[in-house]
Amino acid sequence: MIGLELAIVLGAIFLGARLGGIGIGFAGGLGVVALAVLGVAPGNIPWDVILIIMSVIAAIAAMQVAGGMDYLVGQAEKLLRKHPKYITYLAPMVTYFMTLMAGTGHTAFSTLPVIAEVAKEQGIRPSRPLSISVVSSQIAITASPISAAVIFVSGILEPLGVGYLQLLAITIPTSLAAVLLTSVVANRLGCELKDDPVYQERLAKGQVTIRGEQKLEILPHAKLSVGLFLIAIVAVMLYATAISPTVGLIEKPVMPRNDAIMAIMLSAATVITLLCKVDTGKVLNAATFKSGMSACVCVMGVAWLGDTFVAAHIDGIKETASTLLDRYPWMLAVVLFFASMLLYSQAATAKALLPAALLLGVSPLTVIASFAAVSALFVLPTYPTLLAAVEMDETGSTRIGKAVFNHPFIIPGVLAIGLSVLFGFLLGGLVL
Template sequence: MVVVELAIVLLAIYLGARLGGIGIGFAGGLGVGVLTLGCGLAPGAIPFDVIEIIMAVIAAIAAMQVAGGMDYLVSLAERLLRRHPRYITLLAPLVTYTMTLLAGTGHTAFSTLPVIAEVAKEQGIRPSRPLSIAVVASQIAITASPISAAVVFLAALLEPRGVSYLALLAVAIPATMAAIFIAALITNFLGKELKDDPICQARLARGEVTLRGASVFTGKPGARRAVLLFLLGIVAVVLYATAISDAVGLLSHPVLPRNDAIVVFMLTVATLICLTCRIDTGDILSAGTFKSGMSACICVMGVAWLGDTFVKAHLSDIQGVAGQWLSDFPWMLAIILFFASTLLYSQAATAKALLPAALMLGVSPVTAVASFAAVSALFVLPTYPTLLAAVEMDDTGSTRIGRYVFNHPFLIPGVLAIVLSVLFGFVLGNVIL
């Protein structure tokens, strides 16, 4: 019966991957229905704690976007990239990593990808190099963002085991940042030069490659104010989480736990942006970040619910089979998270579905923290939105999906960045934790 139930889980994930986008959340709910009504399993827990954080953060980001804050940030990024165009492959991932680190969502990369592609073409640099590592950086940065649902969830799991929120960030941020930098250095040598790429040369001959030049930023009056308010909200989250942590203990009996505080601070930021920047709240509902964020909520709900339903029903069997393996080879957790995230398409959903079970199996906190970056293998299947956007925005054809699906320019930089993040995570984890 276990084999049949596992097949149902995998078929639901496969169906969701075929549907794409929000469809993986729909298929997750379908899988739960089959497992409960058809196989008699008790339904697992819906990860409302993760979903509420995603909703609150996305609401603040969408308000900032409507106020012109995202355009302002993109103008700053473009200014940086055009000031040092020869180093586009190193600077592009730094930009997308930083924006994701601050925003808690990788979808902020959408706005910078066109700039990256244009600057690379202007310098005669193969656009697939900066575009691929920039997309990967935006995904891995989720595992280091102070306000991402995945990080907050893992922090809640680890705090009872002696790992504070700040200690988690102290390992995750430098480990992932160093890994992205080294991966970018290597990515700078991947692929043919544009002058030697027959596909690019053919497109040039047909006049299909265009140079648009620098864009002129005409910001809205409240753009800078919206960005400042959002940054202050992030600072407030970090300071409050620090104050209530056991390591600092400034607030021993906080009225608001950390998760609720994040929701309160982010909704407060959204309110202040609406009031001080005088934006129409109706426009927030149609903002691109709001739509993608709400889609992520459905995906997390369906997939994590499906995983929790199956794992809880067979936890003792899983402990018997996997417990000894993970005890002897703790690095295998990173491999499990890597392949799971390629199907679950969400860092938060992957963390929610697998990490509680891993810790129950006896995995050490150091191993959990070090392996955490592996939940970002969303680039393996070339169907993730930011990946597809990078392909569409590169009219030279250098950023293309090969005939065999997996031979695309995101795979090598992504695998390299995750392997390095895990290695650095183990090194730093054993020192800091």
């Protein structure tokens, strides 16, 4: 029966990938139903992860309606246009820190058009900065102080003596260093733009245009909304640190960390709405709100499906995998890589597999070092930010090959994750 059940799980994930977007969440629910028909009891729905995503997205959407996102994009464009020759190095830093601050990689949507345009104007192959920027926005989730994935991993590691700050002290420098080194390699991938036959063909047909700098209208309260959101992030970090057993400033907190994050983020949304005079009706139509709610459904469906299968066979999985992981701990990163490729969510992948890994006796160091591997969302060329990068590149340099996997995101993505895992083992061994 386990073979049939695994086939149902993989079939549901494949169907969801074909449907695209929120469809993978739909298909996850279908998979749970199919497993229930076979007598498998449904697993746990990751409500904590879903609620954290919802609350963070609520604050980000309020900030976007107040003009904060346009303000940040404007600042990013100024930076890139000031140093256009270094766009392959600067662009991934922009998407990395925007994701680090927001806790969601969907913030990259707003900067990808700017990256593509500046590269094109300078005669730089746009696939170079676009590919590493998309990868950077995905891997930064594992370093964001307010991402659902980081909060979940921190929660399962704290009983083992690894605090919130220790986790961030490893994931932030290792992922950032990996992105920086990968951008050097990405800057040499593919032929020069002027030598690309697809670009030359589009240029001859008049399909490539130079738009120049875009003048965004910055709303009066844009800067204030960004400032309020940053204060909320700092408040989350301070509270999570204060209640951490390794710090012990607050021994008996009134609110656990997850509840505090949700309350602080919703409070931030309230203050932004009041002080920045935000129309709450517009929040529901904000791009970040829609993408965030879509992510919640995806996490619910695929994580529920994954937990259902794993919980039903945890004893067998322990017996099979414990020896292998004990002998080759880096194999956890490989498992997380391929799982996230199918699950399309860092939080869902972490929720589905990392608790089981710890039950198998995997060390906290291995979990933290392998954590970056949950960011392999770029492998299948159907992830929203990846598709957006392809569509926004008029030159055709950021294209998906006939073999599906031969697209410009593969090499930067695999390299960035590989380096981050390697650095994680090295730095983690010093910190822990």
